Amino acid sequence: MKLDRRQVLGLTAGAAVFAVAGVRVTPATAAAEDAAKRIMEFTGGKQPASGKITLKTPEIAENGNTVPISVSVESAMSGDDMVQSVMILAEGNPNPDVATFHFTELSGEASATTRMRLAKTQNVVAIAKMKDGSVYSDTRQVKVTIGGCGG
Amino acid sequence: MANAKPRVKVPKSAKAGEIITIKTLISHKMESGQRKDKAGKVIPRKIINKFTCEFNGTKVFECDIDPAISVNPYIEFTAKVTESGEFKFTWVDDDGSVYETSKKIEVK
Numbered sequence: 001m002k003l004d005r006r007q008v009l010g011l012t013a014g015a016a017v018f019a020v021a022g023v024r025v026t027p028a029t030a031a032a033e034d035a036a037k038r039i040m041e042f043t044g045g046k047q048p049a050s051g052k053i054t055l056k057t058p059e060i061a062e063n064g065n066t067v068p069i070s071v072s073v074e075s076a077m078s079g080d081d082m083v084q085s086v087m088i089l090a091e092g093n094p095n096p097d098v099a100t101f102h103f104t105e106l107s108g109e110a111s112a113t114t115r116m117r118l119a120k121t122q123n124v125v126a127i128a129k130m131k132d133g134s135v136y137s138d139t140r141q142v143k144v145t146i147g148g149c150g151g
Numbered sequence: 152m153a154n155a156k157p158r159v160k161v162p163k164s165a166k167a168g169e170i171i172t173i174k175t176l177i178s179h180k181m182e183s184g185q186r187k188d189k190a191g192k193v194i195p196r197k198i199i200n201k202f203t204c205e206f207n208g209t210k211v212f213e214c215d216i217d218p219a220i221s222v223n224p225y226i227e228f229t230a231k232v233t234e235s236g237e238f239k240f241t242w243v244d245d246d247g248s249v250y251e252t253s254k255k256i257e258v259k
Contacts, residue, residue, distance in 0.1 A: 066221040077231075090219055094185055097217035101228070106211040108170035108231030114214075115221040117183070148221075 048137035064148030072111035092122025
């Protein structure tokens with residue numbers, strides 16, 4: 001399974017792989033479907049393209065309670081070449097929403113860094129919505145040693 | 152939580168048109184609503200759900216925050232400064248409290 005194929009359409013396929021691997025089947029499937037639905041809501045039904053957006057995460061997160069992530073989008077940030085917002089989703093969390101960044105012309109650059117919780121090893125997806133309506137996404141897998149959602 | 156303490160790092164001065172990096176942190180336990188207490192009851196969700204940054208009254212950056220953001224939410228972003236002025240930072244809690252702080256910057 002290639003990475004780019006996996007990005008959005010592959011979410012359900014990804015969940016199926018989890019099922020084969022025997023990793024807690026139900027939450028993974030439900031959350032991945034939930035994440036795919038969230039992406040469609042965010043983009044207004046558009047399929048995100050790859051490129052432009054870069055998501056940076058550690059490959060292995062020892063502690064799922066604080067996983068640093070940073071996202072940046074190539075853009076002039078003026079006129080029509082503007083990034084409106086970037087949404088971060090975690091496919092394997094009990095609730096896929098992580099955060100949504102909204103940028104303006106005063107941002108200068110479309111980049112942001114934060115720290116997030118990850119319940120287990122999973123894909124993190126970042127989707128950028130541009131002013132001209134185009135959408136881009138990037139996915140990274142993060143291996144989590146100790147989950148960070150309590151319970 | 153009354154003791155939410157915001158901390159913000161903004162350069163003291165910058166050149167006109169320079170893109171600066173702003174780092175913000177607020178102490179908050181960010182109770183996700185997923186955890187259970189010893190009696191097995193779900194601890195109610197209580198998080199910071201919104202962060203905004205304004206410069207001289209114009210919005211620079213805004214962030215919708217969900218429970219997946221870690222304890223003591225840290226947010227780093229950029230801003231383009233063209234004139235001297237003041238950055239205003241606002242965090243909104245689930246219970247409606249608003250935490251604010253501001254930082255001045257001088258443009259040379």
